[in-house]
Amino acid sequence: MTALTNRTRGRRAVTDHGSIERAAFRLFEAQGFDETTMEQIAESVGVGRRTLFRYFPSKNDIPWGQFDQSLRDFAEQLASVPADVPVFEAVHRCVVAFNDYDKEALAQHRIRMRLILETPTLQAHSVLRYAAWRGVIEDYVARRLDLGSESLLPRLAGHISLALAISSYEQWLLKPDSDLPGILRQELYELRSYLQ
Amino acid sequence: MTALTNRTRGRRAVTDHGSIERAAFRLFEAQGFDETTMEQIAESVGVGRRTLFRYFPSKNDIPWGQFDQSLRDFAEQLASVPADVPVFEAVHRCVVAFNDYDKEALAQHRIRMRLILETPTLQAHSVLRYAAWRGVIEDYVARRLDLGSESLLPRLAGHISLALAISSYEQWLLKPDSDLPGILRQELYELRSYLQ
DNA sequence: TATCTTTTTGGCGCTGAGTGCCATTATTCT
DNA sequence: AGAATAATGGCACTCAGCGCCAAAAAGATA
Numbered sequence: 001m002t003a004l005t006n007r008t009r010g011r012r013a014v015t016d017h018g019s020i021e022r023a024a025f026r027l028f029e030a031q032g033f034d035e036t037t038m039e040q041i042a043e044s045v046g047v048g049r050r051t052l053f054r055y056f057p058s059k060n061d062i063p064w065g066q067f068d069q070s071l072r073d074f075a076e077q078l079a080s081v082p083a084d085v086p087v088f089e090a091v092h093r094c095v096v097a098f099n100d101y102d103k104e105a106l107a108q109h110r111i112r113m114r115l116i117l118e119t120p121t122l123q124a125h126s127v128l129r130y131a132a133w134r135g136v137i138e139d140y141v142a143r144r145l146d147l148g149s150e151s152l153l154p155r156l157a158g159h160i161s162l163a164l165a166i167s168s169y170e171q172w173l174l175k176p177d178s179d180l181p182g183i184l185r186q187e188l189y190e191l192r193s194y195l196q
Numbered sequence: 197m198t199a200l201t202n203r204t205r206g207r208r209a210v211t212d213h214g215s216i217e218r219a220a221f222r223l224f225e226a227q228g229f230d231e232t233t234m235e236q237i238a239e240s241v242g243v244g245r246r247t248l249f250r251y252f253p254s255k256n257d258i259p260w261g262q263f264d265q266s267l268r269d270f271a272e273q274l275a276s277v278p279a280d281v282p283v284f285e286a287v288h289r290c291v292v293a294f295n296d297y298d299k300e301a302l303a304q305h306r307i308r309m310r311l312i313l314e315t316p317t318l319q320a321h322s323v324l325r326y327a328a329w330r331g332v333i334e335d336y337v338a339r340r341l342d343l344g345s346e347s348l349l350p351r352l353a354g355h356i357s358l359a360l361a362i363s364s365y366e367q368w369l370l371k372p373d374s375d376l377p378g379i380l381r382q383e384l385y386e387l388r389s390y391l392q
Numbered sequence: 393t394a395t396c397t398t399t400t401t402g403g404c405g406c407t408g409a410g411t412g413c414c415a416t417t418a419t420t421c422t
Numbered sequence: 423a424g425a426a427t428a429a430t431g432g433c434a435c436t437c438a439g440c441g442c443c444a445a446a447a448a449g450a451t452a
Binding site: 204205255 | 450
């Protein structure tokens with residue numbers, strides 16, 4: 001399905017992240033995450049168990065797929081916001097854009113996020129991914145406001161954006177036809193009135 | 197150190213949660229959390245490895261000690277706030293009270309929270325504990341505002357309080373002599389101005 | 393005192409994630 | 423053809439966690 005082109009030396013890779021991800025998701029949906037072993041995924045991909053661990057550092061990382069790449073895009077998006085947009089507004093705008101998927105991608109995204117947010121093992125592991133995401137926001141806020149790394153506000157901004165995002169995702173997963181960017185905006189509105 | 201009184205039938209317990217916790221913390225501080233095995237803790241307590249798992253469901257649960265009890269207290273505190281106090285104010289007040297320790301307890305609390313917040317393995321596991329804590333807030337907010345379980349606001353309130361709390365803990369751990377309740381209040385103030 | 397009942401203990405053996413080591417295999421370069 | 427390079431995957435290991443069960447230790451009863 002995916003081209004395994006490799007124009008350098010050495011043996012060609014037998015698989016790729018995408019193939020592993022697809023095979024794994026098939027098993028996760030059929031049997032559940034905890035009930036699926038790396039052995040089974042390896043067999044399904046047609047590869048050794050040992051090889052799987054060269055593509056993904058852990059079983060918990062498989063559902064996150066290409067998140068690192070998305071993070072780089074997120075950081076770029078932030079960097080490109082005009083300096084006259086208020087900091088909070090800039091962050092919010094990019095968070096909304098970060099979670100705006102087109103229709104086909106949306107179905108897959110829903111499956112992915114349901115798995116991540118409804119499997120306790122993955123909920124736990126996700127903190128480490130969330131930390132990286134918060135880090136992007138912290139860096140941006142600190143840069144924009146010219147604050148040091150021990151400052152309170154950038155970290156707070158990261159935590160608050162994450163709280164809004166997760167809360168929105170929970171809501172989105174509850175309602176099959178709801179619109180994620182819309183929920184994000186609504187949550188922000190609710191937060192403002194909740195705090196008076 | 198702790199009385200192992202047991203006035204019912206059967207064999208007396210050889211240990212208790214407190215003893216295990218103390219032995220474990222000694223090892224965690226000396227060697228680090230990930231480098232300490234359940235085998236070593238068992239040996240240090242003078243008990244079989246299998247027995248440890250009867251007192252704590254997992255190694256990750258040891259640093260959390262008596263958290264379940266604290267949660268019950270937290271819920272009671274919330275329930276006892278007069279109904280004329282605004283919901284958000286009530287939550288905030290109880291969160292501050294929940295994190296107000298006296299001087300001796302504070303030193304131990306600092307060690308505990310440093311371990312939990314600075315060990316990636318524990319950061320991850322903690323989500324499950326945080327979820328229970330958020331649940332208490334969700335229930336309270338939903339009850340006060342007479343909202344159903346699918347409502348947006350109670351969940352959002354839980355996430356936001358957690359974000360404020362964790363952000364405050366991070367700040368508290370950075371400054372050796374800072375005052376946790378004070379930081380919590382300051383974070384709230386900052387949040388309000390950040391959102392305009 | 394001897395036996396019964398209840399409760400905790402802890403040993404044994406298993407599964408499954410994750411890791412270090414290294415020989416094997418596939419591929420390009422000279 | 424042979425050297426260099428890179429991916430594979432088998433092997434053996436550590437450790438968390440769990441089900442099972444026999445042994446130990448205590449009070450209760452006769």
